Amino acid sequence: MTTFNTAILDLVAKPLVWLSGSRDTVLALNTAARRVFATVHPPVPAAAVFGAAAPAVGAWLAGPGAPEPFCRLTIDCTTPAGPRRLELTVGDLPAGAEGVLVSVEDHSDDVLDGSAENAWRATLADVLQSLPVGLELYDQDMSEVFANTESSAMFGYSTEDVGRLDDWWVVGYPDPEYRRKARQAWYDAVALSRTTRADVRMQDWEVTCKDGSRKLVAFRYRAIGEQHALLFWDMTERRSLETELRRVAETDVLTGVYERRRFLAAVAAALGEAAAGGEPLTLLMIDIDHFKVINDTLGHSGGDEVLRTVGRRLAEGVRIDDIVGRLGGEEFAVLLPRLHGVPAREVAERLRTALSGAPFEVAGERLPVHASIGGTQSPGETDSVDTLLERADQALYAAKRTGRNRVVFFGDPS
Incomplete structure (x- = not known):
């Protein structure tokens, strides 16, 4: 027996x-x-x-x-x-x-x-x-001996449908590689709990339910002798809300690109990666020419529409890894990781053309909009964010001084 x-x-x-x-x-x-x-x-x-x-x-x-x-x-x-x-x-x-x-x-x-x-x-x-959270108990053979109502309701499976933990791996995690990681996390939690005699907070895992839907679930595990207790709750809506709140907090409300603080944090992170890997990067600073005239002519609502269009055209004109931010007012910036030299200049010129090449549609009127762009490149060594911003700003000032609607890089001949 x-x-x-x-x-x-x-x-x-x-x-x-x-x-x-x-x-x-x-x-x-x-x-x-x-x-x-x-x-x-x-x-x-x-x-x-x-x-x-x-x-x-x-x-x-x-x-x-x-x-x-x-x-x-x-x-x-x-x-x-x-x-x-x-x-x-x-x-x-x-x-x-x-x-x-x-x-x-x-x-x-x-x-x-x-x-x-x-x-x-x-x-x-x-x-x-x-309990408003799922609770399951397993014996030493990983057979389920107790599951509360929320456990079945959360995933749609009853104990009669899936009674052993080994069966859960297949139905809950149909992707073999994801299943392998989930199983390993479980056994790591078992080993840690038996060593510490405490419960173990596991990472959130995406579980496939009986109806085919997917839920992001938080798990907490506790070893009880040779038996196992698992507590879990649905985090899908909460994580979605957190993601949306983070997006709102990091995004400029008017234009949809990164707000200033989030953009500068991205620059700092890219500089760290560049210093570690020896890969250069490029920073572009973009300022709409004669924006005050636009505001005076169309009013602030018209000016806001121009800013929204600028943000959209910049976002559409960069690579998937590039980052667009609004530093304030009519000033934008673009970070080009792992790009320098002629290719970086080509991107800058393409963005200038994207802004000035076609008129903006504002309040039923077609309005020509131009921008000046200043760029600087980091060799991937010891540049700081402030140094990079200062050089890009100097290049932008040179573009304004020499006629506007042009691209100038730091170090270019005057």
Whole structure:
């Protein structure tokens, strides 16, 4: 007979009785059942637990019409704790374990000694079932022995659909490589929890549900001896909201490009990568020519529309890894990671043409808009953000001074 560690049964509030394959021997009782039957040293004959009703219980469990899981039988019996009216329910043992697991509910007219504690345990079971987070318990063979209501509701699978953790890997993580990473994270959490005797907060994992939808789920794991407890909750909406809030916080509301602080942080990060890898980068500073005239002519709403169009044309004119930001007013900037020399100058000229090549449509009018661009290149060594900005600003000033609507790089002949 397959060995089954019954310690995990003590985590269940309901009384549980494990009977042998022949149904005539009680192999184990959990803590709640020992309170009901006052029997503490199984294995014992079934009659030592169910009294004269033991043959009826055995016949019900083993007869030609043997009940399916979750079928019920009510019996009157004399237990070591006295006469009782009990309702028995057939449960599932972990795969490979022989015999039958029966849960017990006491419907006697009187009240058991210690009934306050029993009532509390029953209330606890209801609480676990109604938790707004998923809770699952697994035995040492990774077979599920308890799953609360939220666990099934979250993913759409019941214990009958997927009873073993190995089955979950396949349905919850259909991509083989992602599944491999999720499994490894689980076993790492098991090892850490057994070492520290504490719960382990795992990273969020994307789980595929029964209906094909995907949810981002946060997991917290705890080893309990050889058994396993898993607590989890749906983070999909929260992470989506966090992403949106981060996007709003980092984005210029008017133009949709990076706001100043986020853009400068990106420049600092790119400088660090450039210094580590020896790869140069280019920074472009872009200023709309005669923007005050545009504002005076069209009003601030017209000026805002011009700024929105500038932001859009710049974003459409760069590579996927390039970053566009608005530094303030009519001044924009573009970061070109891993680009320098002639290719960087070509991008700058392409952006200038994207702005000045076609009139802007503003309030029903076609308006020519030009911009000056100043650029500087970092050799990927020890440049700071301030140094880079200062050089680009000097180049931009030179572009303005020498006629506007042109590209000038720092160090170009005057």
